Amino acid sequence: MATTAVDVKELANSYVFVADMPGLKHSDIKVQVENDNVLKISGERRREDAVQDGEVKYVRVERSAGKFMRKFNLPTNANLDQISAGCQDGLLTIVVPKMPPPDIYRPRTFDVNVTSGNLGQ
Amino acid sequence: MATTAVDVKELANSYVFVADMPGLKHSDIKVQVENDNVLKISGERRREDAVQDGEVKYVRVERSAGKFMRKFNLPTNANLDQISAGCQDGLLTIVVPKMPPPDIYRPRTFDVNVTSGNLGQ
Numbered sequence: 001m002a003t004t005a006v007d008v009k010e011l012a013n014s015y016v017f018v019a020d021m022p023g024l025k026h027s028d029i030k031v032q033v034e035n036d037n038v039l040k041i042s043g044e045r046r047r048e049d050a051v052q053d054g055e056v057k058y059v060r061v062e063r064s065a066g067k068f069m070r071k072f073n074l075p076t077n078a079n080l081d082q083i084s085a086g087c088q089d090g091l092l093t094i095v096v097p098k099m100p101p102p103d104i105y106r107p108r109t110f111d112v113n114v115t116s117g118n119l120g121q
Numbered sequence: 122m123a124t125t126a127v128d129v130k131e132l133a134n135s136y137v138f139v140a141d142m143p144g145l146k147h148s149d150i151k152v153q154v155e156n157d158n159v160l161k162i163s164g165e166r167r168r169e170d171a172v173q174d175g176e177v178k179y180v181r182v183e184r185s186a187g188k189f190m191r192k193f194n195l196p197t198n199a200n201l202d203q204i205s206a207g208c209q210d211g212l213l214t215i216v217v218p219k220m221p222p223p224d225i226y227r228p229r230t231f232d233v234n235v236t237s238g239n240l241g242q
Contacts, residue, residue, distance in 0.1 A: 005183040005184040006181065006183050006184070007168075007181060007183060007184050008180040008181035009177050009178060009179045011176060015180075018169070018184065020141070020143035020184055020211075021211065022141035022142060022143040022210070022211040022212050023141070023210055023211065023212040024210065025210060048139065055132060055133055056131070056132055057131045058128065058129070058130045058131075059129040059131055059136075060127065060128060061128050062126040062127050063126040063127070063128050063140075064126070089145065089210065089211045090141075090144065090210045090211015090212060091143050091144040091211060
């Protein structure tokens with residue numbers, strides 16, 4: 001499994017996920033929503049060439065390779081229909097907009113007219 | 122300090138250094154040769170926005186940020202004048218060609234003519 005570091009930040013109107021994807025293009029990465037509340041990022045990092053082809057000898061191996069998968073619970077106010085994702089310079093950015101807040105319940109205070117006479121009797 | 126994973130591999134005619142640089146462009150990275158035998162890679166990874174600006178709240182921070190610097194001893198047969206480096210999709214690749222091998226010393230075996238008469242006497 002390849003390691004994949006992810007930052008998550010909250011802005012006024014959205015949540016933003018930023019993931020390190022060095023060497024990957026947007027077509028190498030899969031972004032999905034599962035069960036309406038889980039954001040799933042998956043893919044595979046391959047070495048550029050095979051060790052076993054005999055012409056390449058690895059002197060040092062620090063970069064992780066292999067399949068990767070990360071899952072994140074999405075907040076209840078995530079607008080699932082408006083999620084967008086882009087990849088540039090090996091950095092994946094996923095923007096999850098927030099739903100507009102529901103109308104807030106405010107206890108009302110108002111006057112009721114008092115007229116002379118019986119009420120509908 | 123930001124972490125920077127580097128692979129080093131040896132090919133028939135060159136050494137290749139591959140470094141993860143997610144989010145960095147080629148202009149953000151410095152590649153130098155020191156004292157004719159040390160390859161130095163340095164730069165800085167910055168977060169895309171400042172935490173202290175009040176509008177961004179980091180919910181999760183896994184990606185490393187800050188300055189980075191890596192040094193590698195170069196083999197004696199490295200051709201320093203032909204080193205090239207490129208950065209694409211957050212991946213830095215440095216190619217250090219090998220010098221052509223020096224002429225190999227081979228003990229010689231050959232005939233010496235034997236003539237009649239004294240040698241220069």
